[in-house]
Amino acid sequence: MxxxxxxxxxxxxxxxxxxxxxxxxxxxxxxxxxxxxxxxxxxxxxxxxxxxxxxxxxxxxxxxxxxxxxxxxxxxxxxxxxxxxxxxxxxxxxxxxxxxxxxxxxxxxxxxxxxxxxxxxxxxxxxxxxxxxxxxxxxxxxxxxxxxxxxxxxxxxxxxxxxxxxxxxxxxxxxxxxxGKAQTLKLLNNLLSATGMASTCEAFILGVKAGLAPRRMLEIINSGDASSSASRNKFARSVLPRRFDFGARMAITAKDISLSVEEAQGRGVPMWVGQAVQQIWKFASTQGGYDRDGTSLITYLEPWAGIEVFSPDEEPSCRISFTEPAHRPLVLICAEADMRVLAERLVASGYSGREDEEARHNIRLRLPYAARVTVTLLSVAEDESGESISVRIAEAARAEAAVVNMCPMARKKAIDIRALLGAETGYCDALHTGTHRDIAAGDGVMIVGGEESAIQAAGHALVNLCRDAFRIGSTAGAAHLMLDIHTSLFATLLAVTSEAYVAGVKAGLAPEQMAKIMRIETGRNAASSRVLPLEVATRKFNYGFSLGDTSARLTAATNEARQLGVTTWIFDKVRGLYGLVQACTDATHDVTTVAQQYERWAGVEVRSAGSTHA
Structure with a gap:
């Protein structure tokens, strides 16, 4: 009311x-x-x-x-x-x-x-x-x-x-x-906020340890489904400049999260992510952070990685503006599942083309008004080696071609491909953060990294495949790591929001009631404002990411963290959770299956009034 x-x-x-x-x-x-x-x-x-x-x-x-x-x-x-x-x-x-x-x-x-x-x-x-x-x-x-x-x-x-x-x-x-109902909803909303803060701290520690620029990371995170109240409000103002002055004591947050987790578990909801978040905040609070501002949480996690996340000044936007098309052919490598939708989008944008009958994994397109501007789409298998991919690129490439890597993969694999291609070949990474529907509509956000000449050469294609493109850096593999971090944040927020909605339903709250509060700001994220209300509560379960792809990005991020000596308590727990859900269902299922699995564990359904879907 x-x-x-x-x-x-x-x-x-x-x-x-x-x-x-x-x-x-x-x-x-x-x-x-x-x-x-x-x-x-x-x-x-x-x-x-x-x-x-x-x-x-x-x-x-x-x-x-x-x-x-x-x-x-x-x-x-x-x-x-x-x-x-x-x-x-x-x-x-x-x-x-x-x-x-x-x-x-x-x-x-x-x-x-x-x-x-x-x-x-x-x-x-x-x-x-x-x-x-x-x-x-x-x-x-x-x-x-x-x-x-x-x-x-x-x-x-x-x-x-x-x-x-x-x-x-x-x-x-x-x-x-x-x-008590209002208290339950408030605690669940606070759980989302606290999870956003803790997981975003992990994300920045991992990114900075790997050499990513924190201000660029922040702009990319806030451009898509990985944003939270922490990234939108707290990092630029209080965390990156090391002010730690947002105005909420750590002890209050630690208390609220403990109450939230205990109440949800008492109702039979497994709080896989909530427990990890509770431990992080309790640890920091008991190690000297009790009366400190909650944005100082990151200072209790940084020593484990041996770095400090610091960026005192505002920086120009890393959004890319593409110039007129460079008259240079492109080889665009992509995942097998993405090749068709990419090709169809480019054709819808004015390209013409044909499929190479001798190599069913190649599609060659061109701009009618610029004969030398061709795009060869080359699909690669998830387990294909960097050596094999580089050989196939060399076979498909025309003279002076630039290579655009749009295939999600481990950062090291992208670095290896770039090295194998040789210095004379222009190279950039361009990873889409959105779903197949976003790509098909030319919507969503792309993370780009690599050489400026290759990025500009690819501009005529990339500008048709996304709403915005942001440059994370000039090194091969940087965009891949940023995509892994972005996906890991989204996966974490989806999991904890599933816990919150399921716990709320167990307490007698309606999904519509929870969404009204969680959409305001403190607990707002893509999962609380859109995914749970529009995909789970309506019983559609069709957000557009698969469990398998999400798990692969979580695995890549946590593996990278281990190699860099970064402790990711929350991301590791989320990786295990998604692996468990995948084992219980199927890797091809939509990522919203995570929420459905929580429903099974707790014995309730997050169903909106009037939902007609099964």
Whole structure:
């Protein structure tokens, strides 16, 4: 149930006294926003400077939680821990003993069991609890653009909905009268955010150890299905320049992830990825990171690889702009499964061509207006050696041809092919991050690496095969490693999002409810915003990547990490998970089979209302 902000505020008597207890990193900007909007606000916190900052916006300070509850019928809480909430609510000078309070709104993240226990104890005193955790960051907390999920008595919700709407123009989602549901959804959303941060740290450590430029990595990750709130918001601002100042303490994240994993496992959901993420955050928190900003997580993982991920300054975009076609023939090598769709796309873009009857793995195309601009598509088998591929390229190539490697493979294999071709042959890698549907539509993103002359020579073909192309570097194999990293991130986010949706369904949440919160920002990724709602909940299971291809990229990434001395706790766990799912099903199945396997393990279906697919 979502409420219109303007209607709610019109119905609410803004002269009603509201209490706010807990003016921390999120609570203080929320309270300041309410005060600036004209609410009659009474606040309490032990930090005098944050109290003063809210008072300057029009609030009034009081000395204790009890005094807040004596003055206000509505009391809002935003506190960092369960002991703090117990003390503030049920302590000797706690809210529960107040003379005026009738509704307590807890914006803290506590877990479902604690919310239910607190609701029962307050109800015995005639006070309604709304467990109403928030999603957002310090910026959205201060400008009224949070998301709020709420569960508890409907009458109490209707009494405070206008206040919530003032704080959360992005989304106020009422989940019903059952206490704890909102906490479950918040924890699952936080699990996605924390996984995005931990796995993106692994990705950058691996890439930088291999010589990739971090700013280029970030632009490529954010261009496709591997992005998360960590890559979109935290890395450029706080991680790469080593500021570590995003505004959320590591201890809070570690606590939330532990609650999430424990609750999901208690409902019978195997948390393969969630457990690994929990261990990473708990490790960092106990090794000195407890009170540090959560973006400093990477500093506890870097020593294992012996490197530091650092890029202090913004850089020009690595997006490629192709010039006029170079009149130079191309040999484009690709996977057997990709050759037809690539050829059909080029023909649809104006190329003409024929299949070589003597070599069914070759298709030769040309531009009608430029006879010397030919493209020979050469398909290669997954297990074909670099030596064999280089020989076939030499046989297919015309004089002065440039070679474009579009076949996903291990980085070393690409390097070997480039060396075997000889310095006189121009060479570049161009790997598509999208599905066959993306390629067929000329959509999606391509990662390009190699020599500038070869890249420009290939431009007339590549520009028809993708929406955007980004250059990762000038060395052979760099694009292959970046594709492996990109795919590993997507695979990780898909797996943990499958865990979250399955756990949510086990807790009584509908897929549509989860998607509304997970699409806002904190938990948003391709899996939470598109794959689970549009492919799994509709029972289509047709995103366009195969289990086998995804597993191959995970294997290549983790093998590369071992060779470089990089520890990838999460990617290794995800590699094992995809191998297990593949063993239970088939390598040709769609990657969304991972979510379907979680459903089987947990005994539920993530099915949207009205889905007609089997």
């Amino acid at each position: 979502c409420m219109d902000t303007a209607e709610l505020k019109a119905e609410f008597d803004i002269s009603t006294s509201i209490g706010f207890i807990g003016l921390g990193a999120m609570g203080a900007p929320m309270a300041r926003h309410l005060a600036r909007q004209g609410y009659r606000l009474f606040v309490h916190d032990f930090n005098r400077s944050t109290v003063d900052s809210v008072v300057q916006c029009g609030a009034q300070a009081v000395r204790s939680a009890r005094e807040v509850a004596d003055r206000c019928s509505i009391v809002l809480l935003c506190l960092p821990s369960l002991p703090a909430i117990r003390d503030v609510v049920f302590g000797d000078a706690g809210v529960a003993g107040g003379a005026a309070v009738r509704v307590v709104v807890d914006f803290s993240t506590t877990g479902a069991d604690f919310a239910r226990e607190t609701a029962q104890r307050l109800a015995a005193r005639g006070i309604a609890l709304l467990d109403s955790p928030i999603t957002g960051n310090v910026t959205t907390a201060g400008n009224g653009k949070l998301g709020i999920m709420c569960s508890g008595p409907r009458a109490a919700y209707e009494n405070v909905a206008a206040v919530m709407a003032t704080l959360a123009s992005a989304m106020v989602l009422y989940l019903g009268e059952e206490s």
